[in-house]
Amino acid sequence: MSISEVLNQIDNDLENAIERLLELLRIESISTDPAYKEECNRAANWLVSDLKSIGFSADIRKTPGHPMVVAHSKGEGLHVMFYGHYDVQPVDPIALWETPPFEPSVEDTSDGKVIRGRGASDDKGQLMTFVEACRAWKTVKGYLPINVSVFFEGEEETGSPSLVPFMQANRAELKSDLALICDTGLYSSDTPAIVTMLRGMAQIELEIIGPDRDLHSGLYGGISINPIRVLNKIIAGLHDELGRITLPGFYEGVPEVSDEIRSQWQNLKFDHINFLSKVGLLEPAGEVDCTPLEMIWARPTCDVNGISGGYEGDGFKTVLPSKASAKISFRLVGQQSPEAILASFKTYVEELLPRDCTVNYIIEEGNPAAQMSIEHEAFDKARLALSEEWQRPAAFVGSGGSIPIAGFFKEILQMDSVLIGFSKDNDQIHSPNEKYDVSSFHRGIRTWARILDVLAKE
Amino acid sequence: MSISEVLNQIDNDLENAIERLLELLRIESISTDPAYKEECNRAANWLVSDLKSIGFSADIRKTPGHPMVVAHSKGEGLHVMFYGHYDVQPVDPIALWETPPFEPSVEDTSDGKVIRGRGASDDKGQLMTFVEACRAWKTVKGYLPINVSVFFEGEEETGSPSLVPFMQANRAELKSDLALICDTGLYSSDTPAIVTMLRGMAQIELEIIGPDRDLHSGLYGGISINPIRVLNKIIAGLHDELGRITLPGFYEGVPEVSDEIRSQWQNLKFDHINFLSKVGLLEPAGEVDCTPLEMIWARPTCDVNGISGGYEGDGFKTVLPSKASAKISFRLVGQQSPEAILASFKTYVEELLPRDCTVNYIIEEGNPAAQMSIEHEAFDKARLALSEEWQRPAAFVGSGGSIPIAGFFKEILQMDSVLIGFSKDNDQIHSPNEKYDVSSFHRGIRTWARILDVLAKE
Numbered sequence: 001m002s003i004s005e006v007l008n009q010i011d012n013d014l015e016n017a018i019e020r021l022l023e024l025l026r027i028e029s030i031s032t033d034p035a036y037k038e039e040c041n042r043a044a045n046w047l048v049s050d051l052k053s054i055g056f057s058a059d060i061r062k063t064p065g066h067p068m069v070v071a072h073s074k075g076e077g078l079h080v081m082f083y084g085h086y087d088v089q090p091v092d093p094i095a096l097w098e099t100p101p102f103e104p105s106v107e108d109t110s111d112g113k114v115i116r117g118r119g120a121s122d123d124k125g126q127l128m129t130f131v132e133a134c135r136a137w138k139t140v141k142g143y144l145p146i147n148v149s150v151f152f153e154g155e156e157e158t159g160s161p162s163l164v165p166f167m168q169a170n171r172a173e174l175k176s177d178l179a180l181i182c183d184t185g186l187y188s189s190d191t192p193a194i195v196t197m198l199r200g201m202a203q204i205e206l207e208i209i210g211p212d213r214d215l216h217s218g219l220y221g222g223i224s225i226n227p228i229r230v231l232n233k234i235i236a237g238l239h240d241e242l243g244r245i246t247l248p249g250f251y252e253g254v255p256e257v258s259d260e261i262r263s264q265w266q267n268l269k270f271d272h273i274n275f276l277s278k279v280g281l282l283e284p285a286g287e288v289d290c291t292p293l294e295m296i297w298a299r300p301t302c303d304v305n306g307i308s309g310g311y312e313g314d315g316f317k318t319v320l321p322s323k324a325s326a327k328i329s330f331r332l333v334g335q336q337s338p339e340a341i342l343a344s345f346k347t348y349v350e351e352l353l354p355r356d357c358t359v360n361y362i363i364e365e366g367n368p369a370a371q372m373s374i375e376h377e378a379f380d381k382a383r384l385a386l387s388e389e390w391q392r393p394a395a396f397v398g399s400g401g402s403i404p405i406a407g408f409f410k411e412i413l414q415m416d417s418v419l420i421g422f423s424k425d426n427d428q429i430h431s432p433n434e435k436y437d438v439s440s441f442h443r444g445i446r447t448w449a450r451i452l453d454v455l456a457k458e
Numbered sequence: 459m460s461i462s463e464v465l466n467q468i469d470n471d472l473e474n475a476i477e478r479l480l481e482l483l484r485i486e487s488i489s490t491d492p493a494y495k496e497e498c499n500r501a502a503n504w505l506v507s508d509l510k511s512i513g514f515s516a517d518i519r520k521t522p523g524h525p526m527v528v529a530h531s532k533g534e535g536l537h538v539m540f541y542g543h544y545d546v547q548p549v550d551p552i553a554l555w556e557t558p559p560f561e562p563s564v565e566d567t568s569d570g571k572v573i574r575g576r577g578a579s580d581d582k583g584q585l586m587t588f589v590e591a592c593r594a595w596k597t598v599k600g601y602l603p604i605n606v607s608v609f610f611e612g613e614e615e616t617g618s619p620s621l622v623p624f625m626q627a628n629r630a631e632l633k634s635d636l637a638l639i640c641d642t643g644l645y646s647s648d649t650p651a652i653v654t655m656l657r658g659m660a661q662i663e664l665e666i667i668g669p670d671r672d673l674h675s676g677l678y679g680g681i682s683i684n685p686i687r688v689l690n691k692i693i694a695g696l697h698d699e700l701g702r703i704t705l706p707g708f709y710e711g712v713p714e715v716s717d718e719i720r721s722q723w724q725n726l727k728f729d730h731i732n733f734l735s736k737v738g739l740l741e742p743a744g745e746v747d748c749t750p751l752e753m754i755w756a757r758p759t760c761d762v763n764g765i766s767g768g769y770e771g772d773g774f775k776t777v778l779p780s781k782a783s784a785k786i787s788f789r790l791v792g793q794q795s796p797e798a799i800l801a802s803f804k805t806y807v808e809e810l811l812p813r814d815c816t817v818n819y820i821i822e823e824g825n826p827a828a829q830m831s832i833e834h835e836a837f838d839k840a841r842l843a844l845s846e847e848w849q850r851p852a853a854f855v856g857s858g859g860s861i862p863i864a865g866f867f868k869e870i871l872q873m874d875s876v877l878i879g880f881s882k883d884n885d886q887i888h889s890p891n892e893k894y895d896v897s898s899f900h901r902g903i904r905t906w907a908r909i910l911d912v913l914a915k916e
Contacts, residue, residue: 032773090775096671158773199676203774212738213554216888218657218859221789222759223734223750225743228784229693229762236694239687276681280670281814285683292681301680304687305777306768311785315490315616316661316821317548318787319763319888326686327769329776331679356739363774401676430674430777 003453009136010445017132017445018106018115018438020050024086024124025104025117031066031087032158040066040154043086047131047152054135056150061170063162066154070173072147073134078378078455079147081176081415083405084127084183085156088119089430096432106438113438122429125436126182126421127152129444136449145456149176153405156183159203159365160404167412178378179409180451184421186440187268187395192386192447194379195419197297197398198406200332200369202341203305205362206349207325208234214310215320225356228309228324234352235326238302243287245302245330247344253335257298265293268395278426297398301331325362331400338366367404372416378455382418385450389443420447461911467594468903475590475903476564476573476896478508482544482582483562483575489524489545490616498524498612501544501582505589505610512593514608519628521620524612528631530605531592536836536913537605539634539873541863542585542641543614546577547888554890564896571896580887583894584640584879585610587902594907603914607634611863614641617661617823618862625870636836637867638909642879644898645726645853650844650905652837653877655755655856656864658790658827660799661763663820664807665783666692672768673778683814686767686782692810693784696760701745703760703788705802711793715756723751726853736884755856759789785821789858796824825862830874836913840876843908847901878905 010017029043030036044060044067051058051071058071066087091101099105104117115125130150137144151174155162167174187193210227211220240246257265272284272292286295295301309324311317330341342364349359372379374396386394399419406417422444428434468475487501488494502518502525509516509529516529524545549559557563562575573583588608595602609632613620625632645651668685669678698704715723730742730750744753753759767782769775788799800822807817830837832854844852857877864875880898881887 032775033771090769090771092769092771093672157775201776203776205774210739213886214551214889215737216859217759217761217763217787218789218857219754219883219887220737221761221787221858222744222753222757223730223742224737224739226761228765229697232690232693232762232765235687235690272681279673279678279682281668281682283814284681285812285814286680295680296677299680301675303675303679303684303776303778304690304768305675305775306770306779307686307690307765307782308767308770310762310764311548311550312764312766313491313548313550316663316785316787316823317490317615317763317888318659318661318761320761321764324765327774329675329679329774331676354743356741356743365774399676400679401674425677428671429677430775431672 003450005140006136006449007446009140010132010449013136014442017128018441021115021125021128021441022104024128025119026102028102029087029119029154030090031155032090037066040087044069044152044154047086050131051150054138058150061166063166065162068166069150069152071150073144075144075147076456077146078178079149079176080178080180080455081149081151081174082130082180082182083151084130085123085153086127087154087157088122088124089157091118093432098433114435115438115441116433116435118434120434120436121423121427122434123156123183125441126423126444129422129441130180130182130448132445133448133452136445137452145452149174163405164408164412167408171413175413176415178376179415179417181403181406181417181419182421183403184399184419185423185425187397189424190390191392192390192394192420193397194383194386194394195399196372196374196396198370198403199400200336200338200367200407201329201402201404202332202338202366203327203329204342204345204364205325205327207323207360207362209323209358209360210356211320211322214322217318217320220320224320225354226320227357228321230352230354230357231307231309231324231326234349235304237352242289243285245300247341247348249344250300250341252340253337254300255334257294268293275425296400298333300333300336302328304328331402333369336369338368342366367402367407370407370410372406376416378418381454382420382451385454386420386447389447389450461908463598464594464907465904467598468590468907471594472900475586476899479573479583479586479899480562482586483577484560486560487545487577487612488548489613490548495524498545502527502610502612505544508589509608512596516608519624521624523620526624527608527610529608531602533602533605534914535604536636537607537634538636538638538913539607539609539632540588540638540640541609542588543581543611544585545612545615546580546582547615549576551890556891569895572893573896573899574891574893576892578892578894579881579885580892581614581641583899584881584902587880587899588638588640588906590903591906591910594903595910603910607632621863622866622870625866629871633871634873636834637873637875639861639864639875639877640879640902641861642857642877643881643883645855647882648848649850650848650852650878651855652841652844652852653857654830654832654854656828656861656877657858658794658796658825658865659787659860659862660790660796660824661785661787662800662803662822663783663785665781665818665820667781667816667818668814669778669780672780675776675778678778682778683812684778685815686779688812688815689767689782689784692807693762695810700747701743703758705799705806707802708758708799710798711795712758713792715752726751733883754858756791758791758794760786762786789860791827794827796826800824825860826865828865828868830864834874836876839912840878840909843912844878844905847905847908
């Protein structure tokens, strides 16, 4: 039996596969905004019915938030569980989209054809690479060569609040030999990668309250505390002149990068000038004594993701505002504890808080960083399949983004995760004009078809 | 001839006067928002027709922005010009209003009856005190005892961009012996005041731009500059630990408060604990070595009136934003130069700006502080009339707010301004639930009727 029939079927069916993805992309499944709850349900139902159409037993599982999709296909030998998420990021600033975010289409660009729309890359396009690989196998062979479960969630972009309780309640059903996750990127346009290090995350939203109402800055300016100024002072003090984060205990559990990994990374010849220039920047802005790849893969960060206070409309209003708020997130590495870091942050805030201000914490969430143990033979098999499809050796790399699910699979289900994805740095995920290359989609499908094949072999 | 007939007429006509004010308050003349342009026109037309109804020659004067209202009534002797503004502040945060801002009504409260609605105090209620005083004079006597001009603008809340060109172009018509301005407050509920010191203002809106699009903080966090952090550092550096403003040259032209004025102010027994407690605060937050009255009347300030950047909706979005913006204003005193201070601010910003950020200045405006020369006999006459109406000695005081018109009257028309107003500290001007006490309105009308009377006498 050769895989080439399955690959041919994938090539021949590509147009239909794209149409199916466009259908899914039209569903406005923004998980963070309660106004889109029904759209999240629609996306989950669409996936259930598509999985059923290719022979999976599939259904919706309700949660206190958006539903899960769980599906199974019986096969021989190894049991893998594929994970993806059907929810997408909000679309603001909407004015910067050149085409409506939920009216996806295939565009010709100077870099080839792309699928444009919110979720094209993160993560609807990516999760459909696996579904389409299964479809091709079923069409050609009538079966999948191994046991496959599928697990989709709809809360990934909001910190996955229902995920851990759901996994704990359904441990027996979900437990597999290995997880496959498609939510990461290629190392470069022509070099595929398996991510084995993932940063964790701690996030907190705080609101500083001063006077009990908005005041006229003429009457009260100079005598009343200004909560925007208090908040700005808190944020400005989070980094020192060297770009290091000042919270006491912040660097506990941050590992040094080993000489071996450092040398592997040097071989990747990461072009940070090119990486930054694509988004209009010139120079790395992290810790002064770290290399660019360390900054995004191996070092923790602290960023302000949003800030708000006072009069934000057009023109001027000389108000002295009652409150100001910010969303702050920390990317974590190694053994850093999200809980300890949020506690340290809150102590720091309270030390800087004047007597006339109070602070509310609106959101507090976190998950630790994850490091895969790559001894499982599946890692080498998957690397082989990737290398065959791309005709280039695949790399084991780090990732700056957080994919908490990998940590939870390890902790709750004792499964390692093989993280393979096909997105590119210029996919503009989380930004206006998100896209996914048709070549990513096509070769992604082919890659999973090959991986299913090699995982079935001794 | 006695003033008592006029005062009786005012008392008897109060209900009708309130009805007229409610009509004016229903017009949504928010000057800063272009969506309300037609409403500003409506307010100006309403005033023209009301002034005509009491015998003024009155008309609309077009400007590049909102129109002016100019009206004249011939009389004997002294020529005064009364100034007010018919535009109002925006109403956000709208959710905090207990009644709709443009559906005004008279409410019974534990402190007496109040007129509730946007503009009730600032400045529609105040300007109508003068119009109603003229109406009572005309009703009872058939004439006004002196020459009276009226000058209303509709751009006071947006920095009065059309005002100076208009005054320059209409100097001969507008030039009078003295200006009367009703846009200030009582010193306390039962102590009236004439404001003879006014703070000036310099305001600037800036936008810091980093990467050319919003980025995913997982992919770019740690290597990309974050414009919110840059903006926060700029703002946090504007004050030192003693509450002083750090901009080079900022305190040039700031006068020391004289011992005499200091002692007058001590006699006012300003209760700053009470003043602050009304808005939920405990302690003065200005320069550590200044008294509370100095902070609000005699010292310059720097406040952030609004800040914005990144994701501000519900939930969390781990975006690394492309831009962040803030509206910053300085209250000025003495001879401080708005132009020099904005220039110093911009130099400071550019020194702190990393190579990977740019800055745009969206709004830059300013006007100097004003100090009246109180030698004109009208000041003592007006103080007498105030003291008679309130049965308490009126005070010459400072004001933290900026009323640029007083400076322009001096500079362009060589007129001093007598600033008398009846608003209270708890009127919540510029805030939700703005109100004007019916007693302020009533005694305000009676005060102006008395002032017209005393100004006519030798």
